[in-house]
Amino acid sequence: MTKPTANVSSQQVRWHTVEADHVGQRLDNFLLAALKGVPKSLVYRIxxxxxxxxxxxxxxxxxKLCLADVIRIPPVRVAAAAPLPSAKLDRIQALQDYILYEDDVLMVMNKPAGLAVHGGSGLQFGLIEGLRALRPQAKQLELVHRLDRExxxxxxxxxxxxxxRHLHEQLRNKTMDKRYLALVRGQWQAHVKVVNAPLQKNTLKSGExxxxxDAEGKPSETRFRIIEKFAxxxxVEASPITGRTHQIRVHALHAGHPIAGDPKYGEQGFDQSMRALGLNRLFLHARELFFSHPKSGERVHCIAPLDEVLEQTLHKLRNA
Structure with a gap:
């Protein structure tokens, strides 16, 4: 049986026999991956x-799919997949320099600020499209989790x-540990070690x-630890226990300490003073990642160095 493709308009029933790579995957997640371009609501409806x-x-x-299960997929119109960017582009080749760790089943990147994880919304390409162009032989490249563009x-x-599936299970079971560095306004109080505040997505009249x-939002928890104080x-080090959109940024704001350079949740006066030091981006960096390797079970620890802008900002603060 052939695997469903996502770049055709299918007007006939297709059949797929589950192979070892899909065993244990949820049916909805299998279909969402197989039918890229089909609205999620339609997938659940069929x-x-x-x-x-x-x-x-x-x-x-x-x-949960089992080996040799036969899946009937009805006719659905699938949006044509956008072509991958050229692997010859300098920006694609530059991604090679951001690889922190790579083996036959995974890779860890030090994503630069300003690069979206996905293309779309007017973007030529995102991180995952760039990596697929860079590694055309790796046919199943997928993001395990996300980072904001900034x-x-x-x-x-x-x-x-x-x-x-193995890595997603670690995320669900909270055995994957992600630690961020954030520069926040003011003097963080030592007794504020955890922010438990439910978060709700909203759309403003402007469309933003x-x-x-919000009390009606999803339960959200971030742990904070002071690393270094300036005038x-x-x-601070921020460790998200849950994985909500903009969680660290909103929890820092909720604690009274917005993150430097945050275009959505920042404080204008503080951001201006940081720009005077050369900070032209959000000071939020996913510095450390701990997880169990899906094949060996060994604990993997990756550290992403700060970029020059963040390092220079800290240097200037220390010497102010």
Missing amino acids: IRKGEVRVNKGRTKPDY TSGCILISKRRSAL RVVRV QATL
Whole structure:
């Protein structure tokens, strides 16, 4: 059986036999990956209506696929996949220099600030499209988690679906440890070690999407630790326990200490004083990543160095 492709308009029923790489994957996640370009709501609708069948029977979105399961996929119109950028582009070749660790099942990148993890919204390409162009032989490259476009640092990419499932399980079980460095306004109080504040996504009248602390939001927790104090700022380590959009940025603001250079949640006066030191970006960096390797089970620890802008900002603060 052939694997469903995401760059055709399918007008006939397709059948897919589950191979070892997909064993244990949820049916909905399999279909969302196989039918890129199809709205998520439509994927769930065809499951709910019984148009998707597993071994000729109806099933639920959370069904875990088994070896040799036969999946019936009904006719659906799939958006044509955007072509990958040329691997010859300097910006694509430059990604090679940001690889912190790589083996046959995964890689860890030190993502530069300003690079989105995905293309779209007028962007020519994002990190994952660039890596697919750089590694055309790796057919199953997928982001394990995300970073905001303005945030730099450690980001994990899987090369095998089995590795992706294993790493996602670590995220769900909170056994993957992500530690960020953030420069925040003012003197962070030593007793504020945890921020527990539910977060809710909102869309403003302008169309801008923001996240707010809201009692109706999703439970969210970030742990903070003071690394270094300066006259008007503090360098803190932030460890997100949950993984909500803009979580560290909004929790720092909620604690009364917005992050330097934050275009959505920052404080204008503080940002101006940081710009005078040469800080022209958000000072949020995913510095360390701890996880268990999907194949060996060994604990992996990756450290992403700060870029020159962040290093120079700290140097100037120390010598102010």
